[in-house]
Amino acid sequence: MPTRRQVLKSVLAAWAAPAILSATSLGQGRTAPSDRLSIGVIGLGSRGLNLIDDLLRASDAQITMLCDVDTIHYRDQPWGKGKAFGLEPTSEYVQKKDPTTRGLRTTKDFREVTAASDIDAVVVATPDHWHALITLDAIANGKDVYCEKPVTHTFAEGQSVYRAAHKHDVIFQTGSQQRSSPEFRQAVEIVRNGHLGNLREIEVGLSPGYEKPQGDPTVRQPPESLDYEMWCGPAPKLPYMRARHHRWWRGHRAFGGGVLMDWIGHHNDIAHWAMDGDNSGPTRVEAVGWTFPETDVYDTPVQYEIRCEYASGVKTSISSQHKNGALFRGDDGWVYVTRGKLLASNQAWAAKDFDAGPKKVYLSDNHMRNFLDGIKSRKACISPAETTHRSITPGHLGYVSHTLGRPLKWDPMAETMVGDEAAMQLLLKNEYRSPWG
Template sequence: MTSRRTFISQSALAFTALSASRVMGANETIRIASIGLGGQGNGNAGRMAKVPGVEIVYLCDPDTVALDRAKKAYPNAKTTQDLRKVMEDKDVDAVVVSTCNHWHVLASIWAIQAGKDVYVEKPISHNIWEGRKLVEAARKYNRIVQGGTQQRSDPLQDEIKAFLDAGTMGKIKYVRCNHYSLRNTIGKIDKPLTPPATVDYDLWLGPAKDEPIYREKLHYDWHWNWNTGNGEMGNWGPHILDDLRNVVFRDKVPLPKRVIAGGGRFAWNDAGETPNTHFAYMDTGDIPVIVDFHNLPRQKGVKAPDVYLRRRTGAFLIIECEGGYYTGSRGGGTAYDADGKKLHTFKGDGGKTHAANFIAALRSRKSSDLKAEIEDIHYSSAWCHLANTSYRLGHKYVREQAEAAVKDFQPWNDVIADFHEHLVKNELDASTLDIKMGPMLELDVAKETFVGDTASPEALALLTREYRSGYEVPKEV
């Protein structure tokens, strides 16, 4: 087996020039490798396989249980636990990366360097620095790279843009991004988890630290540990904040100028590290954005500001305007006037054509044909990383200080009031909880780094991470 450090350089020299020049005909089969075969990975493989002219030719997962399950759906596909074998295979045209978050960028860069196109799940990165490295790789090797924010391919989004442009509801005042994703505890065990015998644990870890795991399951619940996941902000956040960037800002605001976040992990007392209640304010220099995510049970009978009740309808995005508001989620939404009268109902498909959009761009060789081109989705993922960074730098929460952090902006005070209401309804006493409130981070948007007093060593360190030997994201792609 070629060493981890040298296999890519060798395979790239052999295949990149040939693959980069290859223009796929309308009837030519596009050969896909699916890397990561959990629930989302199997779903992505199925969506790709339904596109005419696509064949799933390679299956890859460090767990043989997942491989055996996927093999039943694609009996003619090759299988491997080691994604390096996929990169070395010249018969693979493109890869779909549906691994744990900590693998997204390195797997994608390896594929790009080997001359393959990439579809990578959200968040497209585990941190901001490596997301930029992925964009640099896509540009250097002229690859087609699509992010897995499928709502970009829903025609609904263009309809909402046109409605906002028509001015029926007037100027946008602010936007509230919300999500309730009710979850259960991931448990806590006394001794470190022993990975299943079916898993090549070195390959599962890849770039992540080899540290003891005290949750009950290896798979999926990696989302709630910082070593491998990005919490709910990095799970649903990339979808919702990408909707925001696309529909409201038209991708003209790459990153916010300032971000502050707070919250905590309450009630469960489990092995998870990421917050199950998370709120944030994002200063774009124009339209203010507030974010509000909760995993604890939804409670009935909450008496709170009207905007909170709108949130409780399941809306991802609430666009508050001078003369009305829009509230919607995946696949649909409704616009109302200032008196609550329905103005228009929008219906979409949730982005069912996203896989087909990726394949069409592979055939045209035009990144401009992509609905979710990698740099746009890098930015949307980075918004989530910023909210997580402020939270992770947080100190003890004091309500008065939190409210004063964003002066003269009532919606922020509403978010904080809603947070306390949420705790009460879940029979939690704020005075006994480990609530964190992070600093107001200031950014140099062009350089994607912190500036001023917030450019502390601790903050700058969270822009990237330490990589395990042999699995480093390269500084020079």
């Protein structure tokens, strides 16, 4: 009997965009459930809900399973205030928004989603420390994956994920959605078409980290709605506090890499894209001027800079002191881009109808749509696993450089330190709490 993936591949032609428009529909232009991609969503916080809204707008996708270890919560707001997140309110929301959904299933165990035979693809919107294990399990079960950035928590996890995606020929999309925004694509094409002359330097501006507790730091019992043991999973089970949970978890390296690793997958990703360096990286990395909070609630940097040098001669500075976005400087001018804004030394370059030249990059105007189309066509998405792993590698290297107090020489093609075994061991360190190892 053919597998679900084989059946999916056999009907790709029937699922081309024009055919979808003429398919049998059920209200509001939705296609019949039998012709829709079946999606499981794991992680139902704020970002998970954003992605669910993207899926609900797609007539050829159906959310079949939802997973979260928290039944109901209100993110960083007091209990009962503001928008509700978690398993129960999200289930109600999906069924209200898409009345054609039948038999929507919910679970607190991601393995029920990744192993489900009727699921085509999995969306992972958990905290960073869960990204790799869930993604690898989904890939092992033949699922295509959309995973939020920074795609993985550690460097070793990143290698494991992109290698598994290659090996099993899955469609993978990282939530580095700036690649699907026109202002970033325009900036990249300005650089690639030589309008700046020789590219000399790039300033990658990220936000500062958490200087003080962002919520209540009182240690308390986890709420009854939350399976905190499962929420921690492979990470150390730190004492529960609101200041280190919903929204603010990334401030501690047990769960995330700080604001540095939160944002590097956005703006440094654009820097690599402009340099045509999606499968490469720097040759020298040095952490400079890192400062840390005066609280043990968090252990990630508040202010930071990572200086990188590339084989092309381009130098980059990834820093909390730069304006948020990416600034490219060349011999003949500059261009700066951030969300919703593009500025340039030549005002003509910044016009929305400016055609930068013949060197065009991958065109995607809708990140989730690009993923769904990739599932059906089997064409690689705009933000595949290795691309985003490479974009965040300077952040991982920056942590190692800071810890050891010295610059690092890096071979980007082999992904190894040059003459520094201690640094390589630190980079590859990857510890999981039992039984998740």
